[in-house]
Amino acid sequence: MGKAHGFTGSALNRLQALYRATGIRQRYSVISDYQQADSRKWNFYPNSEQLEPFPTTSHRADLYRKNAARLSVRATQEALQQTHLVASDFTHLITVSCTGMYAPGLDIDLVHELGLNTSIQRSCINFMGCYAAFTAIKLGDQICKANENAKVLIVATELCTIHFQKSGDDDNLLANAIFGDGSAALVMSSQRADSLQPTVLSPEAFLNDIYPEGADEMAWGIGNFGFEMKLSAYVPTLIEKGIGHLVTRLLASTSNQRIDHYALHPGGKKILEVIEKALGIEKHADWAGRKVLAEYGNMSSPTILFVLKMLWESLDSNHKDHRVLALAFGPGLTMESMLLRLV
Structure with missing residues (x-):
């Protein structure tokens, strides 16, 4: 990635520090490694200075x-x-x-x-x-x-x-x-x-809301050289301000306000940390989100399904009627919440 960005010296050191801070050990791509790709088979990002000609x-x-x-x-x-x-x-x-x-x-x-x-x-x-x-x-x-x-x-x-x-x-x-x-x-x-499975997850309640003050902090647009992400470092702060109120409203819509398990979309390590703080839960309560982040990174829409699957596979019939709180976020700034029950 340092080569792809053309970084050397202190700029490369800062990039390495950023990657260490993500909490991500590995991610997956349909593209082979930029430097190890067989150019006869994989010639997507050219193995050249500044990756030129850059793919349209x-x-x-x-x-x-x-x-x-x-x-x-x-x-x-x-x-x-x-x-x-x-x-x-x-x-x-x-x-x-x-x-x-x-x-x-x-x-x-x-x-x-x-x-x-x-x-x-x-x-x-x-x-x-x-x-x-x-x-x-x-x-x-x-x-x-x-x-x-x-x-x-x-x-x-x-x-x-x-x-x-x-x-x-x-x-x-x-x-x-x-x-x-x-x-x-x-x-x-x-x-x-x-289902062949002894347990399944049943949706119980949903609630979403839009926080327009974050509209410019997370966006996704189409450019001439691929889709372009706007992702501000201010996003975790906005999520921390709104997530507690959203969860309170979600729980108020149900007769049972107990939460036994958490499935949080790992938009980034900082996002998980501020949600844990806002909800008053420890890191181990968010183990599935943290594990998916470490093993896969943020895959956008499938990510919460990875988290739910990992959590669901850890449960059995002894957890009957346990309730799972799932949360995710995106452009808008949109916040989504969902309660599921193990049946």
Whole structure:
């Protein structure tokens, strides 16, 4: 990354300090390492001074199209292994992504590659950022409550690393240090028998709000050389100011205000720290978010699903009726909250 930015001396030292401070040990990318890539196979960011010619948005969109469906299919196949369902059982498909778009899109590619019914009802949630999986779950919950025979497949896939920006301003340095690629799939049904698992998570309550004073602190736009991230260091402060009130309002909407487990979107190490402080919880209560951050970084929309899966796999029937508080954040500044119950 130092070479990619053209950093040497004190600038390189500061970059190394930033990476050490993230709490991230590794991340994943559809692109091979810039310096180790076989240029005959991987020639995305040229192994040249200043990475010139720098890939255009069109070039990056092609890479997204080639890889997004492949990862989405793999995630879906792994999710299906935990159910009694086959691809043709699904009545609804919801795709989530903010790092690429094309038409016919990812949803139609998945219909063909997974063997879904061509008449499946499709919805696409695009460009909402890190909290978008909450929007998808809320939509899936509404569908299942309206139709007891509904089988909903949600797929969230992001290729954040294809939008690397080489300029050395603070926003780009921070984004390049924390974001990675990932895909997650989720099955929703009102029929408990559809799952092979002894326990499942049931949505109980949702609440979101917008804090407009943070609108300029987190943004995601389309530039000539990829999508460009605006990510201010002030974001954790804004989240800390609003998250306690949001959670209080969420709990007030339910008859049971107990929280047993936490699934926090690891937007960054500082964000996790301020949420823990605002909610009065210790680091170990947020172990799943911290572990996902360390092992995967911030993958935008799939990240909270990684956290929920890791937490869910640690629970069993002895935790019946335990409640999970999930939180995520994104452009707006949008804050999302959700309560789930283990059944």
